[in-house]
Amino acid sequence: MFPKGMEWIVILIVALLIFGPKNLPKLGKSLGSTVKNIREGMESDEASKDDEPVVAEEDADDDAEIRELEAKLAAAKKKKEDGDAE
The missing domain is CATH 1.20.5 (Single alpha-helices involved in coiled-coils or other helix-helix interfaces)
Structure with a gap:
């Protein structure tokens, strides 16, 4: 179900063609920060159920x-x- 070795290479080449070499690092950084924010949000939701409201x-x-x-x-x-x- 998940991409294997050669499929990853094709995906990366297509992404490089679509976004260009200058924007690809920015895209990766924004994707990473989005994942981080989602994880923090999920953790804070779980913690806020037990804690008092945030000031x-x-x-x-x-x-x-x-x-x-x-x-x-x-x-x-x-x-x-x-x-x-x-």
Whole structure:
């Protein structure tokens, strides 16, 4: 049922042709992080059944940090656009 040696080679060649050599490592990294997130989510679901609810303070801190980074990014983009306009 699972691919054997030569079948893996064909699958890898097709993936290389579809995504290109530059995007293939990015694809592998994103696939790995997706699997990791799914596993962590499954573990946290099992743990949350036994534990008390998680405090939302961590989310608020993360949101504030994200807003700060977005503001910095917007300022940098504006500065770059102003520099390109001159």
